[in-house]
Amino acid sequence: MMRSKDATKKTSLKRKLKSASSAPRKKFKIESNNLQDLPWKSVTRPVETVFGGDEGILELEEVDDVEVVYEETDAGRVARFKVPVDESEEEDKQSDSDESDDDDEGSETAETDTFDCLAETLLPEWHSLGLHPKLGRALYSKGFLTPTEIQKEALPLALQDRDIVGIAQTGSGKTLAYGLPILNYLLNQKKPSSKRRRRLRALIIAPTRELALQVTEHLTDILKASKLKNDEAEPIAPGNKPPPHVSIAAIVGGMSAQKQKRMLDRGVDILIATPGRLWDILDGDDDLANEIKQIRFLVLDEADRMVETGHYAELDNILRFTLRQSDSSDQIDDGNAEENDEDITLANQETDLQTFVFSATLSKDLQRNLKKARRPKNPKKKDQPTSTLDDLLLRLDFRDPEPEIVDLSPEGSTVSTLKQGRINCLLGDKDVYLYYFLLRHPGRSLVFLSAIDGIRRLQPLLEFLNVQAFPLHSQMEQRQRLKNLDRFKTIPNAVLLATDVAARGLDIPAVDHVIHFQIPRTADTYIHRNGRTARANREGFSMLMCAPDERRVVKALMNSLGRDEQEIPELDPELSMLDKLKARVQVAKQIETAQHQVKKKKHERNWMKETAEALEVDLDSDFFTDEEISNVEAQKQRAKAAKIFGLKAQLKKMLAEPLIARGVSARYITSGTRPIVEDLLSGRGNTSIIGVNNDGAHSELKMVERKPKQRSKPKLTPQEKAQEKKKEKEKEKDKRKRKRNDVQSD
């Protein structure tokens, strides 16, 4: 019997004739009616055929000695497969319980060999790293044909068991730079038995829930892509599922802690966690604490962000479990140490812990400090860490005396495919400019605000203006946060209004624009916000919206990046267009204010009623009678509703009016200073503003003319001064001579 695995996942069957009698000590059993359960084996094909001539078939498998028998059941005639049982194999399996649930190890090896033959040609750069063949298969199927720069630098070191501090620009593939060595290690270990609970091997700590879930998804995806068989094609009955070779789990806040605890109880290999929830669970779970003491890999992803978001204490507590006993006396006391030491015994004697710290931003000072192999027992003032992050990272107990620092951060911390622009406008005009930008430059736009209130105000405003905008901030329920993130990912022209909770690590495919509606407080945040676009060598655009009061902050921000504020070109919107948009925004704001008042009133009334009921008190009958509600209040409500209705109608009319760029004739499409016929034919024309092209936001930038700086004259030495004087005298002499000659010739 043969089957082929192709891109369309179709299964074709062919009966293969082979003498059953040739098999020694062979018994037959009715295995199941599930095709997937049969002992399929890979068919090795000559390398030179590669994929040509196979018409899309990537893998071919065969199964020997399987007979199809039919059984009459209540549901009708059902085909079953009669499979031979090799007794010697059975005995071997009995004696080695670890291998017992290895459902397809034999065929996997054969298939792996097939891919391995091709891997050298298909993925030469990955192949030279010597990763597990399954990872080669996964990278190939994901289309990751070569490692990124950080992967090229970090992987060989990581695979030699070195500790690494990796700094590389946003979107450069840092997750796999630390993820592949972990997966490689685990895949090279024996497949765990279903009877024995697996022990935690790798702990990855990430600052935000979304980032932790994204890392989980990324690594799970690689594992899925590494699978040799298409498990989904024919689902295995529940209970029969073999344990995975590598199991990954995430524990983050905002989701059921009970469920996460149950998951941990079952045992996982790789745990990806946010510090807050991990510490909550660890606090009452000695088993997990003991497992963390024995881990093989510790990863801090976006370490600097963890300090910023106030997770310092939790992270510090968690990291204490990874310290070696002998190092405990070296710890820098922060005052919290005493209370924590009671519950934490520093018992980790394992010396093979490998530590990876990754971020797009880590200061040079910190990198230098990390290089110091051992901290002094009583650090002198000058040796003491200067920031919370320094402090935290210096507490890490690197087993490597010289952790390798791989710093690939670009000059000025700017990704080369990122274009930057700015809009200088009044604070009160930011809404209009934002609306203009979103209409003028369609695409997926991530708008950053520093305060949640701003998001609550902007979101309905944009919705009234027919712009699809989703909020994302820390006061939202986790489920809603993920839902909004998903919607933003799937809608190509959507807007995500986010606080800096989304600034780090989130890998959202094809974000076209990052807009700093409010200026970031630090240069690192600016870099990380920008890093949500222009990822993995794609083009991206970032725009600073700068009010007069914010100029100083922007200047300081740019200075700390070693750049001049004036280097960032300004966007050049058409003023007449802005006037039209301003009128729309004003009406939308009026609707928003009126609706907000109605909601507030309703909320207050409900709150008073509920409170009165809870306290079993009658509301003052003069103040709140049904009659009053039905008369005065109802009248007010009706008036408000009518006002909102009127405003909505007005806005609808305004939104229906086409926006036409200056110099364009919508009636005569081939005339005017900007004929639009070509845009219409090419499909490049903007659908919201007639007469402009969708050429990308950078096409609208204008360079601000910069006056060259006046250079002060360098000071001259007395000798130089004398020489200068001499030269001037000679020049004068020459001049006079020429004059005399001119007069004579006249």
Ligand SMILES: Nc1ncnc2c1ncn2[C@@H]1O[C@H](COP(=O)(O)OP(=O)(O)OP(=O)(O)O)[C@@H](O)[C@H]1O
């Ligand atoms: N070798 C590769 N070839 C092509 N794409 C890759 C490769 N490695 C990773 N990627 C893809 O690049 C994108 C960015 O990767 P990742 O999220 O790991 O970046 P990052 O450096 O961690 O970014 P950030 O600093 O913002 O967290 C992902 O979509 C990932 O799938």
